[in-house]
Amino acid sequence: MSEPSDLSVGLTGTFPCSYLDEQEEQLIMLIDPEVHAPQHYLSLMAIGFRRSGDQVYRPHCPNCNACESLRISPAEFVLSKSQKRLLNKNKHFNVKQSNQIKSNYFQLYERYINKVHRDGVMYPASLDQFESFMACAWGNVQFIEIYDEEKLIAVSVTDQLENATSIGWSAFYCFYDPDYTIHSLGKYAVLQQLKLAKEQNITFLYLGYYIHNCQKMNYKNQFNPHQRFINQQWVTFD
Structure with a gap:
């Protein structure tokens, strides 16, 4: 091997x-x-x-x-006061986990890209682009869905990674209903991933790349303790 x-x-x-x-x-x-x-x-x-x-x-x-x-150990993660308030604010939402992509995802994704990321490389959203970006023929992809009653309002695309000794999750992408901005669904989705990951004994949840001087990335360092890969080693931040 x-x-x-x-x-x-x-x-x-x-x-x-x-x-x-x-x-x-x-x-x-x-x-x-x-x-x-x-x-x-x-x-x-x-x-x-x-x-x-x-x-x-x-x-x-x-x-x-x-x-x-940046990665987080779900077993060691500690909720901040603001994160507790966010969970309480959104306590009426329902969370489900699926291992299959659903036909109604693209409509939500399209609204998210075309309203939230008009200045990004994925604008304007298209079905072909969505499918090629989300698809992973070799991977085990999970979809963590957030509902307001029966209405789908957010999806966290989450890769499950395994070897002989551990299982990890990678938060690949999250898209949500732009009408729910006041509910901080991006942060809320990470909290739900951490909750499910802890329940399923996931070793680490990877949140992708953190960039100090990029404002849109700064939310990631609010989940503590966390580790960041710096100079070829993992450094813990509280």
Whole structure:
């Protein structure tokens, strides 16, 4: 069995960074992810990799190292006062977990992208783009749904990663109803992922990359304690 360090990777060209103005982005890409990712994705996540669609990558930017993978131990996570208030505010919502994508997801995703992320690379939303972005032929993808009575208002797309000794979750993407902005559904969805992950003995929930100077990423460091991958090691923050 090969270790992640033995796997073949490639390097993309540079392109404008999606998060920091005036920065150039470059990625290390796993070669043949459909062959290697099912066995090694959890180990790759532990050294800063992540997926987009079927592809597995890690930032390798020429003049910047701002992206820091962030993960939380559900067993050690402690709710803050504001998080407790948010849970109480949204206590009338229902949460369900599914392992199949549903036909009504795209309508919610389309409204979210076209209203919340009009300045992003995924605007305008299309069904083809949605399917290629969400799909993962080699992975075990879970969908954590949030409902207001019978109305679907948010979906957290969550990858389940396994090896011989542990199971991890990766919060791949969350989209929600823009009419529910006052309910902070992005933060609420993470709290629900942590709750379910603790119940299911998940070792870590990975929240993707944290970037200190990117305001849209700053919510991630509000879940404590957490760890960030800095200079090739995990550093704990309380």
